[in-house]
Amino acid sequence: MTAHQSTFFDGGQRLQMTESIEMTIQSLQAYGPDHPHWGIAWSGGKDSSATLTMICWLIDTGKIKRPETLTVFYADTRQELPPLAIAAEQIMDELRERGIRIEVVTASMDKRFMVYILGRGVPPPNNNTLRWCTRQIKIDPMEQALRDRVDQLNGQILMITGVRQGESAIRDRRIEMSCSKDGAECGQGWYQQVLPNAKGLRGRLATLAPLLHWRVCHVWEWLKHWAPQAEFGDWSTAIIADAYGGDEAEEINARTGCIGCPLAAEDNALDTILTNPQWAYLAPLKGIKPLWRELREPKHRIKKAGLERLKDGSIAKNPQRMGPLTLEARAMGLDRILGIQTACNEAADEQRRPRISLINAEEESRIRALIAAGTWPDGWEGDEPAADTVMPIVYQNGAVQPLLFSAEDAA
Numbered sequence: 191m192t193a194h195q196s197t198f199f200d201g202g203q204r205l206q207m208t209e210s211i212e213m214t215i216q217s218l219q220a221y222g223p224d225h226p227h228w229g230i231a232w233s234g235g236k237d238s239s240a241t242l243t244m245i246c247w248l249i250d251t252g253k254i255k256r257p258e259t260l261t262v263f264y265a266d267t268r269q270e271l272p273p274l275a276i277a278a279e280q281i282m283d284e285l286r287e288r289g290i291r292i293e294v295v296t297a298s299m300d301k302r303f304m305v306y307i308l309g310r311g312v313p314p315p316n317n318n319t320l321r322w323c324t325r326q327i328k329i330d331p332m333e334q335a336l337r338d339r340v341d342q343l344n345g346q347i348l349m350i351t352g353v354r355q356g357e358s359a360i361r362d363r364r365i366e367m368s369c370s371k372d373g374a375e376c377g378q379g380w381y382q383q384v385l386p387n388a389k390g391l392r393g394r395l396a397t398l399a400p401l402l403h404w405r406v407c408h409v410w411e412w413l414k415h416w417a418p419q420a421e422f423g424d425w426s427t428a429i430i431a432d433a434y435g436g437d438e439a440e441e442i443n444a445r446t447g448c449i450g451c452p453l454a455a456e457d458n459a460l461d462t463i464l465t466n467p468q469w470a471y472l473a474p475l476k477g478i479k480p481l482w483r484e485l486r487e488p489k490h491r492i493k494k495a496g497l498e499r500l501k502d503g504s505i506a507k508n509p510q511r512m513g514p515l516t517l518e519a520r521a522m523g524l525d526r527i528l529g530i531q532t533a534c535n536e537a538a539d540e541q542r543r544p545r546i547s548l549i550n551a552e553e554e555s556r557i558r559a560l561i562a563a564g565t566w567p568d569g570w571e572g573d574e575p576a577a578d579t580v581m582p583i584v585y586q587n588g589a590v591q592p593l594l595f596s597a598e599d600a601a
């Protein structure tokens with residue numbers, strides 16, 4: 191009997207899976223034929239990988255009509271967990287064998303996560319509303335790739351995303367953009383909601399989330415047991431489910447995102463990967479998340495000395511706000527990341543396991559050049575005081591609360 195009859199997945203659940211696939215087919219049959227050109231926004235994470243492989247299987251088996259063109263946009267952030275990056279490479283080979291067009295979408299050098307933080311000095315993101323990273327390393331490059339593609343095709347694209355919110359979302363008719371909700375895959379909600387309104391894409395892009403109603407256990411089941419079988423396409427997706435421990439943890443809501451994402455409460459995915467002896471050599475990656483936290487501390491940053499006038503002459507909301515990383519902090523961060531990379535790769539060589547790339551030679555040299563040139567983010571000169579300097583407090587109305595005692599008093 192087939193391998194997809196796992197212990198937790200039989201009877202009613204199997205029926206639900208079949209129903210879920212049926213709903214996916216119906217949504218693609220309803221919306222697909224109106225669009226000759228399809229794109230798939232794929233990050234290598236669990237939801238978008240399930241979406242990608244499911245759609246290819248449905249097309250290959252004639253369950254849905256093949257579009258005139260299909261382009262897979264692989265969002266390569268350079269921040270993916272190594273097992274997922276490796277799986278993505280294998281899946282790309284499998285897509286190429288089928289003659290499917292793939293575009294690898296990566297942010298320009300200065301906008302990449304590591305270069306932006308360690309070269310330009312922008313602090314690591316720390317909350318969901320103000321995070322710059324998703325837009326910069328996922329959305330903006332995807333927007334550009336799509337603009338280029340719709341121009342080439344001179345038509346409209348149906349962009350298929352891996353947004354998956356389960357049954358509650360169907361009830362709510364609401365798609366959360368936050369990647370911290372319900373184990374969603376970072377970026378997919380943004381692709382769904384932000385891209386259709388992006389400059390140059392309005393009216394030229396429709397989106398569809400054909401796995402919207404899937405439960406997370408169905409995603410694991412598909413990736414681990416169905417998709418790897420010849421009858422479902424022979425895909426290299428099991429490694430993705432294994433990376434999250436999805437097979438054992440039926441309802442685990444593992445969030446998919448960057449290595450050491452500063453916004454995730456825990457490094458759950460990385461922790462699971464490290465319990466697998468094959469990937470245990472990646473343990474030094476555990477040092478990345480604490481580094482981002484440390485770099486946000488005042489001792490590594492500069493701050494505005496007092497009131498800040500904006501370009502339009504108005505006063506900025508938060509006087510004495512903390513800003514970019516000092517040049518020393520950036521150099522320290524670069525050393526730490528390179529040290530982590532070296533430690534992983536030495537262990538990889540010893541154990542004949544795949545090497546990893548956190549910062550490649552080109553990125554390292556760009557980071558060093560930006561630090562050497564004393565580059566600061568817009569609105570900063572670098573001559574501002576260190577953020578841990580004790581100073582009189584300035585309020586937005588200009589009032590100043592002096593220090594209770596001065597340095598001389600203390601002396």
Ligand code: SF4
Binds near residue numbers: 269376447448453
């Ligand atoms: S996973 Fe985290 S670090 Fe990566 S883009 Fe999303 S929020 Fe930013």
